[in-house]
Amino acid sequence: MLKILVFLVDMNADKVTEKLNILADAAKYDVSCASSGSKRQNHNKGLGNASNGICHSYTEDGRCVSLLKILLTNHCIFDCAYCVSRKSNDIKRAAFTVQEVVDLTINFYRRNYIEGLFLSSGIFKNADYTMERLVLIAKKLRTEHNFNGYIHLKSIPGASDELMREAGLYADRLSVNLEMPTEEGLKLLAPDKNRQDMIDPMNFLKKEIIQNTEEKKLFKKAPMFAPAGQSTQVIIGATQEDDQQILYMANHFYRNYNLKRVYYSGYVPVLSDSRLPALNTTVPMVRENRLYQADWLMRFYGFKVNEIVDSRQPLLDLDIDPKLSWAIRNMQAFPIDINKADLQMILRVPGIGVESANKIVKARNFAKLGWDQLKKIGVAINRARYFITCKSTDFERRDLTGTKIKQFILAESHSKYLKNTQTQLSMF
């Protein structure tokens, strides 16, 4: 077996360092960090595998660093207002060679710094030229280096079907960022881009993935095709869309394109432009967090999107999480008996997460549960107690309105979001 040794010292280490700084900095606004969802095993004593994700490090802003996330180049022919690499922005431009990206990936991977590679790029020359080079890097890693680690490639809008198909053979995940939640938003900030160009590759890959799944049922040895599926990202707060528009959009893409994840990235002002929020605008981190919580409710807690937001309530509460918000708007569903209720209803109780809910339904087969055991299992009693009864004579007897319950919970909690609300509740 021919072993290809990679020595970056042959190339100028300083030059590579400079490129890395520029091109990692430019890639950081693409927040996808997942390295799980694939089923790639090591074979023939190759290098690496990819199944469960591992966060090898965390940035000072708390986000996980799991992959080597870089742009192949930040040269770009487009001028999207929200992007730091836009054509008209006066910044240092750089480009990696194919070999440099391969070397960095392999050497970081061998040291257990990363789970794999996340490769994006500005669009230089045209979509096909760019996509071709991304695919070449993935191909080299897989075929020349027997690399089985995680590879996430961007689907460049407008690239040919053949290139997309090849990309799926080598990558674990493919993604194309919608960037703006609505077509209007995109037209405003990126007039030379076309939303349909972003949706076409999603559609093509969705069909290819389905077809590959069918093939694999018949032929076990059929090659893997994008085993970790597709994802996308929208920027929150650069344009005026409300949470209802954002979550309905996310729901639409989960349902109709089988996406694995939608990422919501709070807008970080890096550019001055009359179409964008001012440079001193704070990043909408609380809103972003609530959107992720709402996303989790849709995917893991069995909520329909119109239960979380609708035309009467198009914005998520910032001071409380969406599940609590739903509960206090639907007090007619409570209290429930924790020892009898369905798992689906238990998941809707504020203060009970997926793990606790599963433990509860298993444990109550043996004996009825009281407050003590619920607390030990991990239920947040200071929230749940307004919504459940259990094996105890001690339960919430007052007929409380949703508003009152919210006040009590906020008064007791040490929520970091309290700092952001205008009306501070008095504690005593």
Add this chain to the structure above:
Amino acid sequence: MTRLFYDGTFEGLLTTVFEIYEHRLAHTKLEKGECYTSAMFEDKIKVITDETRAARVLKGLQQKLSPDGIQRLYIAHMAELDKEDDTLIGFIRYAFDSLMNIEEDFGNKYVLRVSEIVGFMRREKHRMEAFVRFQKLKDGSFYAAIKPDFNVLPLLNRHFKSRYADQKWIIYDIKRSYGLYYDLHDTQFISMEFSSINKPDKVIAAYTEDEGVYQNLWKNYFNSTNIPARKNTKLHVRHIPKRYWKHLPEKI
């Protein structure tokens, strides 16, 4: 109340269970190590580990628990927590005394505590899989020093062996002074002698030339991915507790 002392091994634990049932002991307290003389009217038993007796107990347990349940018990024991031997005994007795499989009765305090301890081990194992940072040595092999809160090194075997199948590597637990070595075919436990100059977490003299280059590249990369406008030190430290920082090149 009977105080029992055992050698800390899993076989020793199982032998203790044998003794408890053989002598029909009701109230017991289990500790590791030697029994020192104490109160005159206390019953003390020193448990001598017996493989045959341990095997019988294990066989009995296999009738009462699933393989998953037995593994949870084994992992909880591997945590080597000082005051939790009674929890393990409580769990085993509950398993034997029940007609059905009790490993999911999270209402029971022993089952719940075992589940919590397994959670500690699982989290630490996952942290180690994340925080092991290999350094390439002159002979082409990769070396990493770790200092896990719990004895998780045996649990790292499968992951690292299947991932790094084509490079020799060593992961050394500097807290417990033993390591895992992969020679391209199999893994084995090793212990190494370190001179006072070459501490196990600083084997700089043995690095290849380009090791420094890659560590610097990694540090640069790490700093470049940070978004200062979203700084959140509390969250950052929660993810990477400070005690791990000295083993991560990007945090040094």
